[in-house]
Amino acid sequence: MVNEPEPQHAVGGGDDGRYAHFWPHPESDARLTTAGDPCNVTLFFNVFNVPLSSGILERRCLLAPRSIGRHGAPVERADMADASSIFPGAWAEWRSLKVALTEAQPDGAVVELSGAEIVIQALVDEGVEIVFGYPGGSVLHIYDALFKQGSLKHILVRHEQAAAHAADGYASATGKCGVCLVTSGPGATNAVTGIATAYMDSIPMVVLTGQVPTPFIGSDAFQEVDTVGITRPCVKHNFLVKDVRDLAMTIRKAFHIATTGRPGPVVIDIPKDVTDPNIKIPYVYPREIKMRSYNPVEKGHPGQIRKAVDLMLEAKRPVFYTGGGVVLGDGSAQLTELAHATGFPVTSTLMGLGAFPMTDRQFIGMLGMHGTYEANMAMHETDVLIAIGARFDDRVTGKIEHFCPHARIIHIDVDPSSIAKNVKVDVPIVGQVASVLADMLRLYQERKPSSPEAPVAEWWTKINEWRGLDCLKYDRSSAAIKPQFAVETLYKVTNGELYLTSDVGQHQMFAAQFHPFDKPRRWINSGGLGTMGYGLPAAMGVQLAHPEAQVACISGDASILMCIQELATCQQYRLPIKVVLLNNGYMGMVRQWQELFYESRYSHSYVDALPDFVKLSESFGHVGMRIERPEDLEDAMREAFAMRDRFVFLDVIVDPTENVYPMIMAGKGHHEMQLSPSHSDRELA
Amino acid sequence: MRHIIAVLLENEAGALSRVAGLFSARGYNIESLTVAPTDDPTLSRMTLVTTGNDEIVEQIKKQLNKLVDTVKLLDLSEGSHIEREMMMVKVRAERQDREELKRLADIFRANIIDVTDTSYVIEMTGASKKLDAFIDALPEGLIIEVVRSGPTGIARGAKGLTLS
Numbered sequence: 096m097v098n099e100p101e102p103q104h105a106v107g108g109g110d111d112g113r114y115a116h117f118w119p120h121p122e123s124d125a126r127l128t129t130a131g132d133p134c135n136v137t138l139f140f141n142v143f144n145v146p147l148s149s150g151i152l153e154r155r156c157l158l159a160p161r162s163i164g165r166h167g168a169p170v171e172r173a174d175m176a177d178a179s180s181i182f183p184g185a186w187a188e189w190r191s192l193k194v195a196l197t198e199a200q201p202d203g204a205v206v207e208l209s210g211a212e213i214v215i216q217a218l219v220d221e222g223v224e225i226v227f228g229y230p231g232g233s234v235l236h237i238y239d240a241l242f243k244q245g246s247l248k249h250i251l252v253r254h255e256q257a258a259a260h261a262a263d264g265y266a267s268a269t270g271k272c273g274v275c276l277v278t279s280g281p282g283a284t285n286a287v288t289g290i291a292t293a294y295m296d297s298i299p300m301v302v303l304t305g306q307v308p309t310p311f312i313g314s315d316a317f318q319e320v321d322t323v324g325i326t327r328p329c330v331k332h333n334f335l336v337k338d339v340r341d342l343a344m345t346i347r348k349a350f351h352i353a354t355t356g357r358p359g360p361v362v363i364d365i366p367k368d369v370t371d372p373n374i375k376i377p378y379v380y381p382r383e384i385k386m387r388s389y390n391p392v393e394k395g396h397p398g399q400i401r402k403a404v405d406l407m408l409e410a411k412r413p414v415f416y417t418g419g420g421v422v423l424g425d426g427s428a429q430l431t432e433l434a435h436a437t438g439f440p441v442t443s444t445l446m447g448l449g450a451f452p453m454t455d456r457q458f459i460g461m462l463g464m465h466g467t468y469e470a471n472m473a474m475h476e477t478d479v480l481i482a483i484g485a486r487f488d489d490r491v492t493g494k495i496e497h498f499c500p501h502a503r504i505i506h507i508d509v510d511p512s513s514i515a516k517n518v519k520v521d522v523p524i525v526g527q528v529a530s531v532l533a534d535m536l537r538l539y540q541e542r543k544p545s546s547p548e549a550p551v552a553e554w555w556t557k558i559n560e561w562r563g564l565d566c567l568k569y570d571r572s573s574a575a576i577k578p579q580f581a582v583e584t585l586y587k588v589t590n591g592e593l594y595l596t597s598d599v600g601q602h603q604m605f606a607a608q609f610h611p612f613d614k615p616r617r618w619i620n621s622g623g624l625g626t627m628g629y630g631l632p633a634a635m636g637v638q639l640a641h642p643e644a645q646v647a648c649i650s651g652d653a654s655i656l657m658c659i660q661e662l663a664t665c666q667q668y669r670l671p672i673k674v675v676l677l678n679n680g681y682m683g684m685v686r687q688w689q690e691l692f693y694e695s696r697y698s699h700s701y702v703d704a705l706p707d708f709v710k711l712s713e714s715f716g717h718v719g720m721r722i723e724r725p726e727d728l729e730d731a732m733r734e735a736f737a738m739r740d741r742f743v744f745l746d747v748i749v750d751p752t753e754n755v756y757p758m759i760m761a762g763k764g765h766h767e768m769q770l771s772p773s774h775s776d777r778e779l780a
Numbered sequence: 781m782r783h784i785i786a787v788l789l790e791n792e793a794g795a796l797s798r799v800a801g802l803f804s805a806r807g808y809n810i811e812s813l814t815v816a817p818t819d820d821p822t823l824s825r826m827t828l829v830t831t832g833n834d835e836i837v838e839q840i841k842k843q844l845n846k847l848v849d850t851v852k853l854l855d856l857s858e859g860s861h862i863e864r865e866m867m868m869v870k871v872r873a874e875r876q877d878r879e880e881l882k883r884l885a886d887i888f889r890a891n892i893i894d895v896t897d898t899s900y901v902i903e904m905t906g907a908s909k910k911l912d913a914f915i916d917a918l919p920e921g922l923i924i925e926v927v928r929s930g931p932t933g934i935a936r937g938a939k940g941l942t943l944s
Contacts, residue, residue: 323794328805332848335793352848387943388790388851512842515835 208378210339210370211240214303217346219246220380223274225265225639226250227258231278232318233305236370250639250668253660255282257632259289259360260658263298264596264633267619269640270425272354273300279307280318283364284325288626290360291329295623296446297423299358301349302326308368309337322364331359339369339376347381356391357510358423392509395526395534403481403505403522404538410479412501412554413439416462419446419622420484420508420528426450427615429532430483436539438551440558442470444485445603446622449612454591459558460567463491464759465604468566469558471757471765474499476557482506484528487517488623497764507531566757566770567608575750576725578602578677582609585647585675588732594637594646596620598630598654601683604755606649628657631674635661638670645736647673653682653702662715665742673735674744676708679751687754692761712744721746782811783837784829784863784933786941787844788852791817791824795849799826802847808832808840812930820943823851827932854941856933863933866903867911868893869918870925873900877922888914899924907931 208216214237218226227250230238241249252258255277262273273293277286283304293300307316323335332352334345342365349361407413421430427450434441434457441451442462451458460467462474471493474480480502485491492498498518506513506520507528514523524531544550569579582605585593591613597603597620612618619637621629634648655676665672677683685700709719718741722731728747735743756771789795796815803810811829818825830840837855845853856863873881873895881900885892890904904914908931915926935941 324797327794327798327801333794386848389848510846512839512846514842516839519835 206378207375209236209240209372209375210342210365211236211372213339213342213376213378214346214365214370215240215244215247216378217343217380218274219244221272221346221350223272224248226274226276227252227261227265227636228276228303229253229255229258229278229282231280231282231305233279233307233367234276234282234303234365234370236367236372237276237303237305237365239372240370249276250635251664252632252635253663254658255285256289256628257635257658257661257664259286259293259300259302260626260629260632261636261639262300262302263289263293263296263629264619264636265640266293266298266300266636267296267633268594268616268637270423270616271299271640272350273298273636274303275300276303278305278318279322279367280320282318283320283322287325287329288624288628289632290326290362292621292624292626292629293360294329294331296419296621297358298360299354300360301346301353302330302360302362304362304364306335306364306366309366310368312366322362326362329360330362331357333362333364335364335366336369337366339371339374342369343378344381347384348386351384351386352389356389357420357508357513392511392525393527393530395507395524395531397534399522399524400531400534400538403507403524404535404542406479406503406505406522407437407439407481407535407539408542408544410439411550412473412477412557413437413479413481413551414473414477415439415441415451416444416474416480416482416485417441417447417450418444418483418485420486421447421450422484422615424484424509424528425615426484426528426532429529429536431455433532433536433539436536436543439481440473440555442466442473444488444491444622445607445620447485448607448618449615452613453611454613459562461607462765463488464493465608465755465757466759467608468564468757468768468770469561471759471768472561473558475501475764475766477502480504482508482520483532484508486513489517492517493759493764493767494762497766499765564770564774566768566774568773569753569771570773573725573750576722576728576747578605578679578749578753579609580725581675581677581728581747581749582606582649584728584732585649586610588729588736589645589647592645593617594619594634594641594644596630596633596637596646596648598648598650598657599625599627600651600654600685601679601687601753601755602649602651602654602677604684605677608755627654630654631658631661631672632664634672634674635664635668635670638672639668645673646671647675649675649677651683652676652678652680652705652708655708656706659711662712662717662742662744666716669740670742671738671740672742674712674742675732676744676746677749678705678708678746679749679753680705681751683751683753684755686751690754691758708744708746712742717742717744719744719746721748723748781833781837781857782829782831783840783855783857784827784861784931785841785844786854786856786933787826787828787850788818788941788943789815789824789826789847790849790851791822792849795824795847796826798847798849799828799844802843803830803840806839806843808836812928814930814932823943825941827856827930829931851943852941854935856935860936861933862936863907863931864905865908865911865931866905866929867914868927869902869904869915869923870894871900871902871918871922872898872924873922874898877919880919881922884914884917888917890914 225248258275262275266273304322307319323333326333336342336345349363353361430451440459441457442459460470462470478501480499503521505522507524508514509527511525569577594617597606619633630648630650634646638646682700689697709721712719720731722728735745757768759768809831813828815824815826885902890902892900893903894901
């Protein structure tokens with residue numbers, strides 16, 4: 096520090112007499128530059144004694160900026176004394192501090208924190224608002240620091256898997272990084288399913304796991320597990336922090352890695368002694384970060400983009416095939432603009448739904464195993480495939496030898512290892528989807544043909560013919576509730592304003608087929624790993640991110656039981672989620688495969704002894720409703736969604752024999768779809 | 781085809797297991813892997829030998845590059861390069877075989893680095909094929925133990941696989 100104020104000025108008010116809060120000088124430009132959020136900067140006087148060589152203790156005063164509260168949280172001005180009234184040197188001190196912080200000098204150490212406090216303060220400095228977690232022995236120091244602060248909100252889940260799923264849901268709905276905090280051993284292993292789920296779907300997440308104290312590592316201590324080893328194959332990166340001095344930088348790196356490039360979960364394993372409340376070290380959160388080994392690509396190569404646009408201009412039967420990367424990379428607006436400029440049809444993977452408005456005429460439905468006839472046939476016939484943020488998953492491609500046999504393929508992806516992994520690509524473009532699409536659009540506009548519809552008009556005639564088959568039609572006269580009808584009713588009742596999370600199975604596919612999403616980040620499910628039990632905890636994360644929004648979880652009677660304990664969390668935090676349970680008494684998708692491929696030998700797919708879901712939800716303090724007749728469904732749903740402040744569990748008894756169609760059987764190509772039995776009289780192309 | 785890939789890694793705990801884990805998780809072949817810190821103690825250099833068709837090797841390189849600990853990577857097989865492996869062979873060296881073994885070591889420019897009444901340890905360095913040839917040349921039944929380091933490699937010419 097440059098200025099050394101007189102000791103007598105340094106005694107301020109504050110929590111314990113050591114600190115004096117005050118509002119930064121009204122003309123201070125510093126508050127715009129130091130803490131990132133001008134509303135939330137206060138200064139801390141930190142008075143401490145410095146031993147001089149003569150042995151005399153000199154009192155010094157330092158100032159530290161400290162963000163308080165979440166972004167935008169009101170700060171009571173009355174709490175703050177004016178800086179200059181406390182000591183005259185404050186303003187000069189503040190300026191020099193600003194310089195010190197801006198230059199990130201290591202000796203700009205201004206506040207002393209323990210490891211546990213660093214964890215909390217670093218999260219606050221990262222702009223984290225909510226942490227999902229569950230306490231335990233190894234993280235008790237951190238939980239104590241959590242108790243003593245008021246900026247971070249902690250959501251206590253009832254199982255660590257749910258903490259990870261909730262953080263996943265939160266991240267999916269907002270684009271921010273999800274954060275969870277769990278203890279060592281079983282805390283970490285329970286979270287692994289959630290971490291792997293996030294990894295497969297490239298969800299930005301930081302997972303803090305407790306670890307036994309460093310001297311005990313490797314001794315098979317109580318609740319010890321090699322968390323870094325166990326999570327290595329299902330994280331983007333992980334860290335074991337062995338020294339409290341590395342903690343702040345590691346947390347900074349973790350958030351950087353989790354949220355940039357192709358996002359993904361990052362685990363930070365923190366031994367208990369690293370968070371020791373008695374060991375305090377100077378803390379400055381590193382603003383700048385540079386990692387020589389990690390430099391994700393931003394812009395796409397202009398030459399490649401030109402080649403891609405060349406192909407698009409030549410195309411007679413083009414298709415946009417878009418994936419979760421468009422959602423993750425916030426490229427929805429650019430995609431929509433490019434699609435409208437070109438007039439090309441758009442199909443999407445399960446994870447990409449909503450990136451392009453599904454009610455738009457240019458949207459031809461989801462593709463793949465349970466995709467629409469028109470989308471899959473278009474894939475089979477296309478001559479130029481523009482794959483954007485999609486990874487050619489086996490559920491999408493069908494038999495790889497039959498995949499897009501006539502197409503030249505453009506593939507835009509931020510992850511080079513996604514390109515040409517499963518399918519050979521003609522024009523690879525590595526870059527952020529939004530930036531590449533914007534560049535493409537610019538180039539396309541410059542060179543676009545005078546009447547853009549003309550070149551693909553014939554193609555649309557063909558697609559509309561396929562569309563005419565109405566591949567998703569089902570029996571609407573059924574006396575039982577058809578699951579498709581339940582999803583359609585859900586859409587009707589919520590006016591397309593819903594955030595919908597899903598578990599895994601038939602209900603997931605029905606939702607993807609029958610609930611159109613017109614905005615990204617509205618459809619939230621486990622696509623890659625296919626984790627049953629994901630839906631309910633993910634909905635908690637979504638509801639906490641958007642407290643005023645309508646959030647529903649569509650589930651099945653088998654999936655919902657896998658994280659049913661979270662009904663308690665929903666009650667504790669009064670989360671007004673609506674669960675729409677398509678109850679068919681079976682693991683529906685397993686039953687469907689057994690019917691089709693195992694001659695109806697329903698081996699252990701019938702869930703005998705289901706609970707009474709109405710009573711079950713009531714026992715947790717929620718509202719439960721059972722609906723058994725199609726004519727009651729809409730009113731019941733309206734009633735449920737009218738309860739804006741209550742969690743409502745809708746147990747919808749659906750036709751147990753209904754299957755998901757169309758379907759591409761294993762080993763078949765896109766053009767070999769099987770339609771529902773109601774289409775059996777129709778000839779396939 | 782056989783590829784020899786050199787990787788500069790952050791010299792951090794766990795970096796090696798990330799590479800090893802990657803190969804097992806994705807089912808890639810790995811023939812050998814050697815690793816040691818470089819002149820810059822914050823960096824390790826790894827040399828690994830793998831086999832696969834072009835697509836697989838391309839994917840291996842992409843996956844290696846994707847590891848957060850990977851700083852730089854070079855497929856040495858793509859250019860002119862030098863490959864060396866170190867081997868120590870412990871052989872039975874009874875009176876009647878001692879001269880023959882000594883001559884053989886000389887022919888291959890190997891060194892005898894440990895001698896007892898009944899054994900030699902022969903050290904030799906060279907391309908892996910040369911080491912194979914030496915083992916083939918040794919009289920049958922005399923080998924007690926073979927230890928090989930796995931190949932390391934470096935590109936020819938003035939350019940280096942360095943940070944700058």
